[in-house]
Amino acid sequence: MRKSLLSILSLLMIASMLLAACGGGGAPATDAPADQPAATESGSGSSTSSDKQVLKVWSFTNEILTMAIAFEGQNPDVDVQFTMIPMNQGEYQTKIKAAVGTADVPDVVALEAAFVKEWVEADFLANLNDLLPLAEELQTYPSVVQVGTYEGVTKGFSYQATPGAFFYRRSIAQECLGTDDPDEVQALVNDIESFLETAETIKQCNPNYFTVGTSGELFNPFLANRAQPWIVDGQLVIDPKVEEYIDFAKLMRDNGYESQANQWSEGWFAGMSDSLVGADGQPKKVFSYFLPTWGLPYVLIPNSGDTGGDWAMINGPLAYQWGGTWVGAMADSKNLDLAKQFVAFVALNEENLTNWATGVYTNEYLKAIDPTVPDDQAQAAGDFVSSQVVVEKITSSFDGSPLYEWLGGQNNYEAFGLAAPNVNGSLLTGSDDAIQRALESSRDQYLNGEIDKATMWQQWLDVLRSEFPDLVLPEPPQ
């Protein structure tokens, strides 16, 4: 305690050293031009970055670095200085807020779905309306543009679309439901009512099988089907879907349909590779996971152990989207034109999106441009991109791919492509993250039987009153 100030200081020091190191990795200041494929004409130019235009890019994910290097490959006179700041508990958001209005302000920032709206609703991002024709040309999914737009001004674009899906284990479906065919399983979980019936079937089939890891995975799907966002005209709206979700989650808990492992906890991941062992010593199995496009390559596959090939994907009971990274230019940027050019390259460039999704950005490709690139920087094929034009062109290329085999012979790109146009992007608001995290905290207490439902609503509203003094709160639901 006493030394907490000291430890914070040393943490900051370590963090700044790491940041400096990361920045160095992305900023090839002393590259010999001979190493660059497009640098043949710069023989007379010096190799220092002083004659290059510098573009400062901040992100919470390394993915943008890959595209930054590709951007340098196409624009040899640009030096992209990439800074990566983790967003675990909100450090990244706090860091950009603190940099706005100072000399350190970055030119381009990456914004995650959880907080992109805060920025789109504020005045610090540049107006990108002149990039809209590009989006039209590429048929960027409407929800992607909608999220980046506030009061008619578009301030952010994304290279991803993130429709959600329902991934299930074929072997358990075969054993308990009598079929593992995606269409037939979809019929069994087509809405929440049938989903609960199926959950009961699975429990009867084997008491050590859980239908989902945690009912928390369905929070997003329920929220995506609300009629209204959390905040309308400065007033908090508790949509009937929210109440419906709470009752649903309680039912899942009380009937033992979920493993009770918290999302992102070790137990939750263990369920993906069949290595979950209950406290009673019994091995447990989890039937399904609700994950969006990025959840497949980044969450499910890396944690699935040797269960590959035993999975299938369908739409599940509710259509939803979850997450995604938007890119915006800072209005204060000194290189606004270049910043816009970068945003256009990342999110609205057909060639880049195609390369991104089809695994063209290998280590060899990136190292040819910038030899200092980390070894694991390559982008594997399979991320679902935001342009319908690109998606339609490359869908067939995923037939027979490793992902295709992993899903037991299903083309995930095709399935996501069918779901993406139906996603609703109008429900996000800038305060969603805090509102939802506060509700999750009270919800867990209620599910665990520590407090009753009325206390849960009251506790949640009390926290919101403290955190959002200007928000008008409704009476708690009964």
Added chain:
Amino acid sequence: MRYTKINRNYYGYFFIAPFIIAFLIFGLYPVYNTLALSFTDYTLMTRSGKNIGFQNFQALLADPLFLKAIGNTWLIWMLNFIPQIGVALLLSAWFTNNRLKIKAVGIWRAIFYLPNLIMPVTIAVLFNALFSFYGPVNQIMVRAGFMSEAMHFLQNVEVTRAIVVFIQWWMWFGQTIIIVMAGMTSIPVHLYEAAMVDGATAAQMFRRITLPLLKPILIYIFVTSLVGGMQMFDVPYLMTDGRGAPSNSIMTNNILMYMKFSSSRGHIGAASAVGVLTFIMTTICALGIFFFLRDRDDSNFDKTVKRWSSFFKNKEKE
């Protein structure tokens, strides 16, 4: 000659200058700035603010969450401070006791100090994993038959608080032992020898010699621990969801301050008000400690020496 003397008199200022400058920039200015911000409705996302007087403070004092945070902070600090000072006094008394002659005191002291070297972040994450639903604690307790089924430890208000209290105690009692031992070994041995000659028991020596002479050290520990305790942040922040879950039971002043600061609009004004109130509360309590534990006449040391020497004189007379 005269000039050299004057110059020498100035050396002292040069030597303390680095501290003063660093203090003014990193100590005093932030305090002043926080105070100034606490009267505004400044937010990070608007970059403008106007003076709104005491509105931030009024809102805070009417906010049940703030009152709860203060209560939590005091509760968690006291529950860890009392056993911390108690265990430190007991172990230090044993380690410095000439009769017990405990071997390898240095090694014990190092072992007790070790938890302090681990980052609080690591410890919080470790305990979070230990007490999770599929974590080792549940696995062991159920399989050994102590519990009929696994439970969500970190959903239970009492258990979560107890874990935080334990971590704070465990991390800091080693540090306290080192300070207390330093204080005890600086007490002149002849006082104890004289007392032993006179047939004083260990308990009497502890109460009549050690405690009074240790008072300045104890005040130091008391005050620094209070200051640190009122600023408790890292362990409770990382233990659960960073918002004081379950039921805001480990929400401390600083977590609330950070919550307001990092909320979607970044309410710096409101966050500063939390900081200012914590600062005022801590200052008043620290001054109170100094006032109530102050020496009522001259220094303790002199007093005790005097008392013992007069004691000896009386003995000689007899």
